[in-house]
Amino acid sequence: MSKKKVNKKIKKTSTKKSVSKKADKVDAVKKPSVARPGSIAEMVIKLQKESTKQGQDIIFNEIIEKIDPLIKRIVGKFNIPGYESSDLYQEALYAVRFKAISDFDVSRIIGDDFVGFEKFAALCVKRHLSTLLKCSF
Numbered sequence: 001m002s003k004k005k006v007n008k009k010i011k012k013t014s015t016k017k018s019v020s021k022k023a024d025k026v027d028a029v030k031k032p033s034v035a036r037p038g039s040i041a042e043m044v045i046k047l048q049k050e051s052t053k054q055g056q057d058i059i060f061n062e063i064i065e066k067i068d069p070l071i072k073r074i075v076g077k078f079n080i081p082g083y084e085s086s087d088l089y090q091e092a093l094y095a096v097r098f099k100a101i102s103d104f105d106v107s108r109i110i111g112d113d114f115v116g117f118e119k120f121a122a123l124c125v126k127r128h129l130s131t132l133l134k135c136s137f
Helices: 005-031 040-049 053-076 085-103 113-135
Strands: none
Touching: 040 053, 040 085, 040 113, 053 085, 053 113, 085 113
């Protein structure tokens, strides 16, 4: 064999290995996370699957008990004309119930699932209250 053919064979085999390594990394990232038992993410999954209104209310109240300090901290940072703090708190609960919980996707969590829903809920509440602030002028 000539040197050119040998070099081409070496290049082909080395690129195949690097492609397979990249595919392994992509597969590792795309694997859906499973919610840890007892976590907020698991409660959100239960709430999304629950069919009765009473069951949804019970699970929602449990979620709110766990993230209530976070919601109050975010609401305290907003001062919107025409809204009292209790009104803003109700708007924040609306954002959690009808935006954060309905849009939450467990497969998009990276790392610890407990922090995953908290961060997502905080983002939804901040965006909802920011939209209220923009609309108030």
